[in-house]
Amino acid sequence: MSLGDFQRALADLVANPAMCLAVRRHGSDALDSYELTPREHRRLESVVWQRGMSANCTVYRSTRATPIYTLLQNTCDLLGPSLTHELNEYWMAFPRMEVRFDLEISRFADFLAQRLKSGVVECSCDSAAITEVLAIELARETERLRPRDEHLPHQKRAARFRTALPISS
Amino acid sequence: MPLCDPGGRAPRLGVGMIYTISADRFARSPGALDYWAITPDMFWVDRGVDTESRFGDLPHWIEALEWAAPRLPIVAHHIGLSIGSSCPLDQGYVSQLLSWQGRWNYPWISDHLSFAQIEHGAHKGSAGIALPLPYDRSVLDMICARVSNLLELSGGPLLLENPARYIAYPDEELTETEFINALCARTGCGLLLDLHNLHCNSVNHMFDALQWLEAIDLDHVVEVHVAGGAMIGDIYADSHSGGCPNEVWDLLEHVVPRAPHIRGITFEFHDSYFDRMGGDACLEREITRARKVWQRCN
Ligand SMILES: [Fe+2]
Numbered sequence: 001m002s003l004g005d006f007q008r009a010l011a012d013l014v015a016n017p018a019m020c021l022a023v024r025r026h027g028s029d030a031l032d033s034y035e036l037t038p039r040e041h042r043r044l045e046s047v048v049w050q051r052g053m054s055a056n057c058t059v060y061r062s063t064r065a066t067p068i069y070t071l072l073q074n075t076c077d078l079l080g081p082s083l084t085h086e087l088n089e090y091w092m093a094f095p096r097m098e099v100r101f102d103l104e105i106s107r108f109a110d111f112l113a114q115r116l117k118s119g120v121v122e123c124s125c126d127s128a129a130i131t132e133v134l135a136i137e138l139a140r141e142t143e144r145l146r147p148r149d150e151h152l153p154h155q156k157r158a159a160r161f162r163t164a165l166p167i168s169s
Numbered sequence: 170m171p172l173c174d175p176g177g178r179a180p181r182l183g184v185g186m187i188y189t190i191s192a193d194r195f196a197r198s199p200g201a202l203d204y205w206a207i208t209p210d211m212f213w214v215d216r217g218v219d220t221e222s223r224f225g226d227l228p229h230w231i232e233a234l235e236w237a238a239p240r241l242p243i244v245a246h247h248i249g250l251s252i253g254s255s256c257p258l259d260q261g262y263v264s265q266l267l268s269w270q271g272r273w274n275y276p277w278i279s280d281h282l283s284f285a286q287i288e289h290g291a292h293k294g295s296a297g298i299a300l301p302l303p304y305d306r307s308v309l310d311m312i313c314a315r316v317s318n319l320l321e322l323s324g325g326p327l328l329l330e331n332p333a334r335y336i337a338y339p340d341e342e343l344t345e346t347e348f349i350n351a352l353c354a355r356t357g358c359g360l361l362l363d364l365h366n367l368h369c370n371s372v373n374h375m376f377d378a379l380q381w382l383e384a385i386d387l388d389h390v391v392e393v394h395v396a397g398g399a400m401i402g403d404i405y406a407d408s409h410s411g412g413c414p415n416e417v418w419d420l421l422e423h424v425v426p427r428a429p430h431i432r433g434i435t436f437e438f439h440d441s442y443f444d445r446m447g448g449d450a451c452l453e454r455e456i457t458r459a460r461k462v463w464q465r466c467n
Pocket of ligand 1: 330363394437
């Protein structure tokens with residue numbers, strides 16, 4: 001199970017810069033919940049100090065933000081500067097990325113809609129307007145991301161949209 | 170039994186490009202490309218391992234493949250195998266890969282020498298990005314067994330791509346070139362040599378890319394990737410955000426005449442940078458330049 005725990009720990013570090021800082025501060029103790037060999041411990045304690053680790057964290061965040069920003073672009077534009085805060089809140093609530101774009105954006109949309117409803121989103125734009133645009137964009141993208149075997153013949157259309165591949169391929 | 174030529178019966182194709190929706194017009198222009206490289210994972214919806222009909226075609230993407238298939242070779246560049254994960258390969262994904270190999274008649278299939286799937290108890294999750302493997306003998310053994318099995322199932326050719334690694338693990342048992350040479354020699358799989366990944370690593374870890382190329386067995390190279398990148402903080406990243414830097418063109422000039430089994434050069438770019446990198450004009454410029462290198466050696 002050691003390699004599995006090593007890979008999970010590395011993925012957790014990449015998704016959570018605060019955890020990188022904790023390993024910098026507390027070393028092995030911050031990795032107690034993983035079953036690691038001494039060499040794996042040394043490797044993780046080394047990588048958290050490497051500048052490449054910050055790049056990994058940035059790439060992870062941008063990979064996670066891209067489907068949301070690309071597919072819910074108008075909603076994101078309306079959120080303006082508060083988008084960053086809302087994404088951070090979302091990532092704290094759901095630390096694991098959902099690789100299916102339709103599931104990731106619908107989960108984000110539900111999360112944001114709840115926050116808009118409860119009035120905690122600090123934004124210069126009217127919450128009701130954002131909620132409406134969000135619902136329209138979500139409906140449109142859900143339709144575009146619907147596989148062919150779920151389409152009725154008359155629903156076929158040549159939709160065009162941008163994609164969000166992981167950064168390194 | 171390892172093959173002498175990891176490209177098998179695949180024809181020499183020339184210069185291609187990773188297909189994206191934004192480049193659709195360019196990709197369909199007569200004579201623009203010798204082949205398409207596609208990421209099949211972008212063309213379907215994966216409803217999850219426990220679902221009855223797991224994979225569903227995305228109509229507007231499939232339409233592009235249906236256009237291309239009678240006109241151009243299509244090669245598959247997967248992102249979902251996660252060949253280096255500690256958890257077993259996802260057999261449903263492998264079945265889908267094999268079914269699409271038959272459906273679209275790929276000359277070859279490739280994926281990445283990295284891991285992206287992680288174990289959470291009995292469940293699997295995604296790391297979100299491809300992460301580097303430690304180059305240790307036990308990892309090599311694990312990947313060799315998986316690759317041999319995939320080669321048996323698919324009949325090949327199967328290529329793995331050298332990764333961009335932003336971090337370095339201390340105490341690795343093998344160098345990257347030793348690891349890749351051994352993997353290819355033991356299994357007969359080919360190398361998808363990503364020259365931009367190599368360039369990134371040489372910049373970030375301060376080594377000489379030409380020395381790396383001296384140490385790699387270029388007989389294993391079946392496909393080459395070229396791309397452009399950008400700085401993220403102090404790191405030069407493989408962001409696929411523009412045209413290739415001159416260093417990558419220099420590496421390409423070096424590799425193509427020395428790689429006897431090479432079948433194609435693929436230009437990679439990320440859809441979201443299409444407009445900023447100059448759209449069709451940028452693609453045309455990069456493809457033309459790659460073609461000049463290809464034609465000098467073919
Ligand atoms: Fe690549």
